[in-house]
Amino acid sequence: MANQFCKLEFHKYGASRLDTFTSQVKNGIYTNPTVFVTPPVSEGDFSRTQETFNAAAADYTTYGITKKTAYLNAKNNLLEELDSLAAYVDTTADGDVSIIALSGFEPSKETYQRATPLDKIETFLLKRTNVAGQIIIEIPVISNKGTVNYCCVCSEGVPIANPELSNGQIILEQGDPQVRQDFNKSRRKVFNGLTPGTVYYFYVFATNTVSVSPISDPKNLMAA
Missing domain, CATH: 2.60.40.10 (Immunoglobulins)
Known part of the structure; x- marks a missing residue:
């Protein structure tokens, strides 16, 4: 049986759709603390990242290319936090579609090759x-x-x-x-x-x- 996981299609979303999706995930994860006990990003930090993204998107719409770098940086920060939450939901759900859906993410329909635990980094x-x-x-x-x-x-x-x-x-x-x-x-x-x-x-x-x-x-x- 295929083990499902969070799709990462949100990387392709435009500003408005990404904001809506972010709110969906925020509502799914932080209003269900008995299921999602220890998210890697606090609700306050996640909300602030979303607010910063929305402000940067509005500035980019108003002022154009002079605000593009700030917008892209804000978007990347939001995507990184969404990626971190998706990884957390994958671990919590362990392939359970209902838990993935509860989180606000969309479950995949593909076989998930589960990652293996990481060892200590010995050299850098x-x-x-x-x-x-x-x-x-x-x-x-x-x-x-x-x-x-x-x-x-x-x-x-x-x-x-x-x-x-x-x-x-x-x-x-x-x-x-x-x-x-x-x-x-x-x-x-x-x-x-x-x-x-x-x-x-x-x-x-x-x-x-x-x-x-x-x-x-x-x-x-x-x-x-």
Whole structure:
């Protein structure tokens, strides 16, 4: 029997239809907390992302190409959060069409090749650039694990004492340094505005539809 999953047709939607679909998903997931207990995106954050997208879409309609970049960035942010929620619903539903429909997503009619759990990322590269305060992180590709999203956390000056993840988010203890995060899915991360002469510690991990990998051991590099 085919195991169904959330279709990602919303990537092709225009602004108005995407807004309607987003509201549908928001209503499906956040009004059913007994089924969707721990969504990876909070309702407040999801609402703010939708509001930002709608404002950017309105500006783009009014002012044209001068607002296109802002609109595309806002749309990409919304699509990333929808992708994250779709992956979460796939895991929660485990092929149950009624749960997928309840979430607001549309179930597929195709066989779903379930992803396998992710292992700890053992190696990744750090490098400075000619831009002051910029460090780039390159994470090796993870194959045969389904759709993989790549994440990076950066701490300034000192490492995180006991880095742990919960639902794909870094958990900090009192006294831990402030961190910067890049969860934009890409294997290439770019951190800007770092303080020259300061050492930064970088941690990476990955997510797919069934798991979050353990967080990596830190690597450090001084910003220039």
